[in-house]
Amino acid sequence: MMHPDRNMLRQLADGNLDATEAHPIEVHLASCTQCRMIVAFERDLVRALRETPLPQASPDFDPAVLRAVSRRNHPAATSRLPWVKYAAAGILISATLIVITLAGASGEEQSRSMLTPVFEQITSLIGPLANTFASQADSIIPTSCTQGNEVLRIFLLAMGALLVLGGLERLLLPHLKGLNHRP
Amino acid sequence: MxxxxxxxxxxxxxxxxxxxxxxxxxxxxxxxxxxxxxxxxxxxxxxxxxxxxxxxxxxxxxxxxxxxxxxxxxxxxxxxxxxxxxxxRMVTLPLDEEHDDTDAARIPPDRNLEYEELRKQVQKALDHLRPEYATLVTLFYLQDQSYDEIATITGLPLGTVKNRLHRARMELRAYVLKNYPSLEPTH
The missing domain is CATH 1.10.1740.10 (RNA polymerase sigma factor, region 2, helix turn helix motif)
Structure with a gap:
């Protein structure tokens, strides 16, 4: 007796054959116990695979995940408090600018103290940067506008920088998200 | 609902x-x-x-x-x-040591194979598969993911997914048939 190709029997078992391909094999199966056994075996194999028991997670699985996924990490929360990161950035920028300004003013305008050598050291390192910053700051916000209040002037400059950063983020972030968030 | x-x-x-x-x-x-x-x-x-x-x-x-x-x-x-x-740097240990198919564990060739026995054999066979094959089998048969979806999940080319799944099933079949030679075709 001529038996169908084993691969065809598997395809039949998987339901991958169309009616014209399946018909002659089914005719053969009606009279061939061995081929019937093979098809039944292939079907049982797939069924057994699909019925593989899934592992049970430990009792602490869900609570541990739900603890980690707290309100603080909620995906909806990221857009609720954008001011937090801007405030943090503002403080950082202001602190940096104050250090640069104080370093630029050390030596001549400050009385000698324990910190004076430190300021002098910083001045020698970032003196040109401090001078550039001072001249640029004068052109953006003249000292007369803040009535000589240097800290206020630095604060206003920092806020301006933040506005520029915020605008850039709004423009660029959607494009960056589009690149990263593939399924 | x-x-x-x-x-x-x-x-x-x-x-x-x-x-x-x-x-x-x-x-x-x-x-x-x-x-x-x-x-x-x-x-x-x-x-x-x-x-x-x-x-x-x-x-x-x-x-x-x-x-x-x-x-x-x-x-x-x-x-x-x-x-x-x-x-x-985990080394995946073979999971078959405690249930190796010794003669005592062999099922006598029997065409009226109990489905439950076959299921146990398939579980053992699945444990014997190398992880990259077992992963694809899990995704295809247990998680109902299509070939395309598996390619998306794993980043593998579609042809590789199909090829590995075919080989995985061949290995599973070969493992199970070791215990049931009566199912081997004589033609």
């Missing part, structure tokens, strides 16, 4: 907190089965599965619903498990 995955996700993105417990319950065992097949070590697999759920939650806003949520989640789980495997 059961709430769809996408409805739950929308609720979470609006600020809800209870929906994720439903998604956890729905996919916990499936994600764990995937990480377990890939990592082979129970405690590490469970940690990787938890990590995957946490990462998925944080990235929910980026889920664009172009694919099924399950496919997206399995991709995160797959990548997390890959990272764990690389980090821990």
């Amino acid at each position: 059961e709430q769809s995955d996408n409805d739950i996700i929308q609720e979470i993105l609006r600020g809800g907190h209870h929906g994720y417990a439903i998604l956890l319950q729905r996919y916990r065992a499936r994600v764990l089965s995937l990480t377990l097949r890939m990592i082979g070590h129970r405690a590490d697999a469970e940690e990787a599965a938890q990590d995957a759920f946490i990462r998925a939650f944080r990235a929910l806003r980026g889920f664009e619903q172009r694919a099924r949520f399950s496919t997206w989640l399995y991709r995160i789980a797959y990548n997390t498990a890959v990272t764990y495997r690389q980090r821990q």
Whole structure:
């Protein structure tokens, strides 16, 4: 007796054959116990695979995940408090600018103290940067506008920088998200 | 009626907190089965599965619903498990030592094979498969992912997915048939 190709029997078992391909094999199966056994075996194999028991997670699985996924990490929360990161950035920028300004003013305008050598050291390192910053700051916000209040002037400059950063983020972030968030 | 995955996700993105417990319950065992097949070590697999759920939650806003949520989640789980495997340099031990097919364990050739016995043999065979094959078998037969979806999850070319699944099934069949030579074709 001529038996169908084993691969065809598997395809039949998987339901991958169309009616014209399946018909002659089914005719053969009606009279061939061995081929019937093979098809039944292939079907049982797939069924057994699909019925593989899934592992049970430990009792602490869900609570541990739900603890980690707290309100603080909620995906909806990221857009609720954008001011937090801007405030943090503002403080950082202001602190940096104050250090640069104080370093630029050390030596001549400050009385000698324990910190004076430190300021002098910083001045020698970032003196040109401090001078550039001072001249640029004068052109953006003249000292007369803040009535000589240097800290206020630095604060206003920092806020301006933040506005520029915020605008850039709004423009660029959607494009960056589009690149990263593939399924 | 059961709430769809996408409805739950929308609720979470609006600020809800209870929906994720439903998604956890729905996919916990499936994600764990995937990480377990890939990592082979129970405690590490469970940690990787938890990590995957946490990462998925944080990235929910980026889920664009172009694919099924399950496919997206399995991709995160797959990548997390890959990272764990690389980090821990785990050597997956063969799982067959305690149930090696000695003569005593052999089932006598019998065409009226009990399905339950076959199922046990398939479980053993699955444990014998190399992790990259077992992972694909798990995704295809247990997680109902299509060839295309598996290619998306694993980053493998479609042809490689089909080829490996075919080979995996050949190996499974060969393992089971060792115990049931009567099923071998004589033609």
